[in-house]
Amino acid sequence: MLDRPLAPPPVEVIVAVTQALHREARLLDNEDFEGWLAMLGKDVSYRLELKSRRFRADRSPPLPFGPGVIFNEDLGRLKMRVDRLKSGFVWAEDPPNYIRRAVSNVEVLATQPDNEVRVHSVLVMHRNRIDGTTRLLTAGRTDLWRSEGGAWLLTAREIVLDHSVLPDSNLNAFF
Amino acid sequence: MNDSIADLVDSRTGRQSRSIYASEDIYRQELERIFGRCWLFLVHTSQIPKPGDYFRTFMGEDDVIVIRQKDGSIKAFLNSCTHRGNRICRADRGNARAFTCNYHGWSFSPDGALSGVPLENEAYFGELDRTKFGLIPVTKVAEYKGLVFGCWDANSPSLDDYLGDAKFFLDVWLDAMPGGSALLGETQKMVLGTNWKLPVENVCGDGYHLGWAHAGAMAAVQSMDLTGLSVGNSGVDLDGGLSVAGMNGHMVLSALDGVSGYAFYPDPKPILEYLEANRQTVIDRLGEVRGRQVWGAQVNITIFPNLQLLPGLNWFRVYHPKGPGQIEQWTWAMAENDMPEAVKAQILENQCLTFGLAGLFDNDDGDNLTACTEQSRGWRTAQMDVYTNMAVGRSGKREGFPGDIAAGLVSEHNQRYFYRRWQEHMMAETWAEVPTYNINSLTEQEAEHA
Ligand code: FES
Ligand SMILES: [Fe+2]
Numbered sequence: 001m002l003d004r005p006l007a008p009p010p011v012e013v014i015v016a017v018t019q020a021l022h023r024e025a026r027l028l029d030n031e032d033f034e035g036w037l038a039m040l041g042k043d044v045s046y047r048l049e050l051k052s053r054r055f056r057a058d059r060s061p062p063l064p065f066g067p068g069v070i071f072n073e074d075l076g077r078l079k080m081r082v083d084r085l086k087s088g089f090v091w092a093e094d095p096p097n098y099i100r101r102a103v104s105n106v107e108v109l110a111t112q113p114d115n116e117v118r119v120h121s122v123l124v125m126h127r128n129r130i131d132g133t134t135r136l137l138t139a140g141r142t143d144l145w146r147s148e149g150g151a152w153l154l155t156a157r158e159i160v161l162d163h164s165v166l167p168d169s170n171l172n173a174f175f
Numbered sequence: 176m177n178d179s180i181a182d183l184v185d186s187r188t189g190r191q192s193r194s195i196y197a198s199e200d201i202y203r204q205e206l207e208r209i210f211g212r213c214w215l216f217l218v219h220t221s222q223i224p225k226p227g228d229y230f231r232t233f234m235g236e237d238d239v240i241v242i243r244q245k246d247g248s249i250k251a252f253l254n255s256c257t258h259r260g261n262r263i264c265r266a267d268r269g270n271a272r273a274f275t276c277n278y279h280g281w282s283f284s285p286d287g288a289l290s291g292v293p294l295e296n297e298a299y300f301g302e303l304d305r306t307k308f309g310l311i312p313v314t315k316v317a318e319y320k321g322l323v324f325g326c327w328d329a330n331s332p333s334l335d336d337y338l339g340d341a342k343f344f345l346d347v348w349l350d351a352m353p354g355g356s357a358l359l360g361e362t363q364k365m366v367l368g369t370n371w372k373l374p375v376e377n378v379c380g381d382g383y384h385l386g387w388a389h390a391g392a393m394a395a396v397q398s399m400d401l402t403g404l405s406v407g408n409s410g411v412d413l414d415g416g417l418s419v420a421g422m423n424g425h426m427v428l429s430a431l432d433g434v435s436g437y438a439f440y441p442d443p444k445p446i447l448e449y450l451e452a453n454r455q456t457v458i459d460r461l462g463e464v465r466g467r468q469v470w471g472a473q474v475n476i477t478i479f480p481n482l483q484l485l486p487g488l489n490w491f492r493v494y495h496p497k498g499p500g501q502i503e504q505w506t507w508a509m510a511e512n513d514m515p516e517a518v519k520a521q522i523l524e525n526q527c528l529t530f531g532l533a534g535l536f537d538n539d540d541g542d543n544l545t546a547c548t549e550q551s552r553g554w555r556t557a558q559m560d561v562y563t564n565m566a567v568g569r570s571g572k573r574e575g576f577p578g579d580i581a582a583g584l585v586s587e588h589n590q591r592y593f594y595r596r597w598q599e600h601m602m603a604e605t606w607a608e609v610p611t612y613n614i615n616s617l618t619e620q621e622a623e624h625a
Contacts, residue, residue, distance in 0.1 A: 031578055052362040058226070058269040065523050066358030068508065070532045072524060080395050089391035092542045130542065165364040165503060169541025171533035
């Protein structure tokens with residue numbers, strides 16, 4: 001569609017969106033789920049697809065109903081997950097686990113419409129649960145962020161998880 | 176060893192030594208006498224539809240590759256090169272005309288034959304008898320209505336006899352509708368620090384934990400008002416279903432309302448419509464009891480030792496042991512081929528939401544099972560017992576169903592039969608010493624009525 005690459009976004013936009021990614025990670029680390037939900041667009045799509053390890057030359061057709069998902073959430077479903085976590089009945093989260101997210105490799109790219117940007121980033125999630133049980137999860141993310149009323153809102157996130165076998169006994173956590 | 180195995184489990188009173196979840200010696204014996212002897216689930220035929228399609232899985236700790244042949248049959252082999260033992264396939268699944276080993280380049284065709292050896296004439300002087308170096312086949316491979324199983328023991332009963340009266344319940348998924356069944360989606364794989372028996376006993380009989388362990392998920396997603404599955408373990412309808420055991424070590428939990436499998440779907444309407452539109456067909460095929468009461472209800476089926484499928488909730492799972500204290504849990508979504516496309520897509524979606532890797536329910540169980548395993552490893556805890564002694568002796572015959580049956584989903588009746596089967600296998604030197612039983616078999620019941 002586009003016959004020439006878009007100019008890079010202004011540096012203020014790059015700074016603001018990068019700050020939003022860091023803020024998002026801090027809110028989630030602190031279990032400020034309401035604060036996090038407020039950073040999401042009403043039309044947010046939050047997805048993490050399953051995959052399989054295949055030979056490069058493999059020509060098998062796609063599975064009839066797709067690979068399935070780990071997350072395929074809209075705002076309502078994210079709220080439902082937050083409701084569960086806040087229900088007081090999720091025993092695996094009480095006492096709270098130590099969880100820390102590091103965001104890096106941030107690239108903010110111009111896109112259309114021009115109040116949106118496409119953002120690549122890497123998330124490293126460190127979870128320490130139950131004595132010394134520690135897990136390190138890494139994921140790549142491709143987001144769309146939209147400027148709305150002076151704030152940047154997350155409107156789409158495609159997550160790619162770097163583990164063919166999930167190395168933890170739950171994923172009570174957002175990427 | 177047999178003396179000690181006899182002491183480790185008392186399935187009459189419901190007692191197990193915690194050492195069965197921790198001991199390395201017991202685990203090695205399980206690999207031999209349970210995983211080396213029983214029929215183990217390999218693949219659903221829908222996962223390898225075309226010639227050359229393959230799927231990689233495990234039998235115990237043995238890496239196995241299951242391949243659809245040119246003639247449509249299915250063969251399975253150890254995923255290990257016959258030269259120096261290397262793994263020949265590192266992909267999860269796919270389609271291949273040959274498997275070439277990464278180490279020295281030996282090549283195997285889908286029927287297991289050694290089809291290519293680099294420098295065969297120059298280095299082996301043409302003296303290598305290729306027919307002696309084909310891939311090592313799984314001793315027996317057999318199918319029951321789409322489910323493909325493998326077995327290492329040439330003296331095992333047939334798959335049909337092994338499954339016994341559990342087929343009465345398996346058919347509620349596999350044969351309810353004329354189009355049969357399929358598994359959907361990629362494999363959902365998770366490592367859990369649990370002994371393999373604990374998730375099996377959890378799903379085979381433990382209705383007790385539902386209301387408490389999953390209270391958070393129930394509060395968030397339950398879309399039907401079912402008194403049988405209330406939050407907080409209070410007000411549970413203790414006669415809302417059946418705990419069925421005594422079928423060669425296979426167990427079933429079944430609600431009897433024909434709909435409760437879909438109670439955890441945020442929008443169960445399309446599926447309920449499918450159920451009602453086809454209810455009569457299923458009644459015609461399977462009879463009143465299964466067609467009206469079981470099809471669509473929450474049903475947990477356990478095929479000994481490590482396969483569990485829950486038509487209704489629609490998840491299908493195997494547990495691969497990785498030492499006494501670790502497993503890989505593999506899950507897929509299950510569908511009936513006659514379901515409309517939209518219903519199948521919804522099932523895959525909802526299975527991932529509820530019992531997937533970030534499953535609202537599934538994520539409650541892992542830590543409990545892991546901790547039960549860890550609390551068996553101490554010097555003192557390994558000497559202790561744990562108990563499945565709820566409702567001992569309160570079981571019997573129930574009109575229209577096979578098995579030794581306890582009323583309700585909250586009972587530890589099925590777990591006792593699971594550990595009984597475990598003990599029978601562990602004490603037996605050979606298959607000939609393993610008892611076969613299908614208590615209250617329907618064929619016997621019919622004979623009595625005649
Ligand atoms: S180990 Fe496979 S070719 Fe040598
Ligand atoms: Fe559970």
